[in-house]
Amino acid sequence: MSAAKKHVMTRGAWAEPGSSLAFKTGTWRVEAPFHQHRCAPCHDACPAGEDAQAWIAKIQEHRLQEAWEELVAANPLPAITGRVCPHPCETSCNRGSLDTAIAIHDLERFVGDAAIEHSWAYPWLAKKGSRKERIAIVGAGPAGLSCAYQLIRRGFAVSVLDALPEAGGLLRSAIPMTRLPRDVVDAELKRLFALGIEFRPRQQLGRDVALEDLEAEYDAVFLAPGCQQSHGWDVDGATPPDLHEGLHMIREWIDLGSIPKPASVVIHGGGNTAVDLARIMKRAGVAEVSIITASGLPGPDTDPDDVLNVVPREFDEAVEEGIVFYPHHTIKRLIMRGSQTTGVEIARLKKIPGAGGKKKRIAFEGTERVVHADMVIPAIGEIVDPAGLEELLDHQPYFHPDEWGRLQGRTTVLAGGDARGDRGTVSAAIGDGRKAAIAIAAMLDKRSLPDESRERIDVEALNLNYFTPAARAEPPKLKVAERTDQAEIIGSLSEGEVFGEADRCLSCGNCLACDNCWNYCPDNAVLKTVELASDGSHYVFDFEYCKGCGICAKECPTGYIRMRPEE
Ligand SMILES: Cc1cc2nc3c(=O)[nH]c(=O)nc-3n(C[C@H](O)[C@H](O)[C@H](O)COP(=O)(O)OP(=O)(O)OC[C@H]3O[C@@H](n4cnc5c(N)ncnc54)[C@H](O)[C@@H]3O)c2cc1C
């Protein structure tokens, strides 16, 4: 009853409970209800570590700035991720079992844009400059920037070095403007650097500065160089004489606006680079653009581990624009006339058991066919450029740190982002940067790492009877004929749509402030504070009267109330 003393309480009463208060039904109890904030699947699935349930609850109360502050506790770049993240949070969203998942990324984009528009201040965790330690970060992509933000808001001094003249990494140099306008990148990064992060451009590790120098000068170093070197590619030892690599072509197109325009092209790969390049070339006027990929296409029958590694809507848009996909295929042979490429022979892939129980894919004899093309472009991924990092990489293509970015045998050098090799999205890079910052702070303070694990709440634990179907808000989208090289294809939701969409959230694992427990308790044993709260602190059990019937737990729509035996 301590909470009852702190707050003004009201007893759930549609009739005057006067006489029944004399019966202390709490003495009958063998089980007791308790509130437990479990981890919503959207939170569990977010690689950046965002608690979407918590910040969407703030939007439900129309507290947009507080929603943004809650969100940027994990991710400082919501205007960017709201546009580019493949949103695994939505794939996991429990609302998908009722009708359609919450449009979390559209909400994220809206609060990110609102923060830029209204210049909301990033929340600090310690006084600026309150720590004497200095941290160096190599790479100003999303991983490096996220780490810098989490460290500066904890009071550390942070310098970010990058080989390029401008910060942003692939956000600036590779992701097409049709998905991520550069004024959004500029605005969000400008606000981050305004916190006091030092930026040292044109400082390439291995050329302008050595890792040993950074280790001597700084208290810790976070390496986030991404993957800048192409994987080797050939078909049975053969390569076209005019070999262009996919990411290099996108970079040239973004920097200079130039792109080759053959009559037909085949792109080999199954990630963002392959699909983005295909769409850029199609818009530039290449009549036939095909993608040969070992992956499967998005759909209910495709294993999630097997699906194309792109934002789902990017695949839909590519199909709308006329890109032809050959899923589960590989290139078996380059077909040349003299030194001119004229096509490729492709074959279907099948999975067979490989070493260590893992399946491996091999070409299916007899399924060969020819695809005509004047140009073949590999887009099969990149590895870390080893220059300056040879000793740490030890001939490996990627770093292999633990989940906090800590490298074996090193206490003050950490690594993360794409350079891990098993990442590949902006939100995963942001999550790596955040965790590395927490690990650096813990290391400098000689503290142990926090336990971020929380029991996840799946749809079976909810009472879906209390939720009525409601259509998901859909943002405006440019028609194929309206699409250019620059115009953003997907637009924003309106404020009204954002509030409506947030109201669809089931508040999985947390209090919805629906009053069900307060209404249904037959013993008036649920009290509530007068002030609203979006974290469940709104309701308190009065154990003098709670007889442990469990109705509150059964009728809680969100699974926030559970029962346990009385001790
Ligand atoms: C074409 C394309 C489209 C994509 N689209 C999406 C998308 O829609 N959604 C999504 O989530 N992800 C997308 N991605 C992936 C995403 O961009 C990356 O996962 C993310 O940028 C990785 O962040 P990072 O900070 O690890 O590395 P990067 O963004 O690569 O940044 C690394 C930085 O380190 C610098 N650097 C490298 N080496 C050195 C050195 N030796 N010294 C100093 N500085 C160095 C680089 O200049 C760069 O600025 C896309 C990728 C590509 C290629």
Ligand code: SF4
């Ligand atoms: S960063 Fe991506 S996964 Fe995380 S909440 Fe935003 S859209 Fe969802």
Ligand code: SF4
């Ligand atoms: S309904 Fe809301 S809390 Fe539940 S998983 Fe979806 S977004 Fe998260």
